[in-house]
Amino acid sequence: QVQLVQSGTEVKKPGASVTVSCKATGYTFTRHYMHWVRQAPGQGLEWVGVINPWDDTTACAQEFQGRVTMTKDTSTSTFYMELRSLKSEDAAVYYCARAGPVGCSSTSCYGDHWGQGTLVTVSS
């Protein structure tokens, strides 16, 4: 079965960088885009970006452009999201979400399987 297992809680200072990992098992790694979504405490869901593991192309929300890098390691079936120049507003739970296999638009798909989430705290 599909499983996405994310790395553990991170505590960072403002201005630092954080890298969250997402290990994918139970499916063919390169066949599904991977989305990153975050949720600030008590708030709604916010789409961060997406990576196509077939060709490493990425797209992200404008507010993260220049600050986020999404990568993958095919040898370990792991996705990574690095967020730089952290601000207090970046404190959130970060999720990876696999793009579904059917019913997709010309860009990508909804998230059909989700990781358990990684809490990122930003505090001086």
Add this chain to the structure above:
Amino acid sequence: DIQMTQSPSTLSASVGDGVTITCRASQSISSWLAWYQQKPGKAPKLVIYKASTLESGVPSRFSGSGSGTEFTLTISSLQPDDFATYYCQHYDTYPYSFGPGTKLEIK
């Protein structure tokens, strides 16, 4: 960028009631809309994709409809497990975005 809105923001209902949540997009997204259910401290769970396709394993009391800019999620007979927050998300063009959520609470 496409903006998503939802109404109501909070919905109080009883077990056995039928409820409908509305999601609107700021421009046409065809049928590229998903609905998620989220419970406190948990990751979102996919309920509906492509506006009206029920995800495997999701009870048939859930249904989705709509296209273009207006969409609905209907739960025909609420069960205790259904009380949660529901989000819509478009996946038409980048950047994708979510609605602000509808909290479904027990009356």
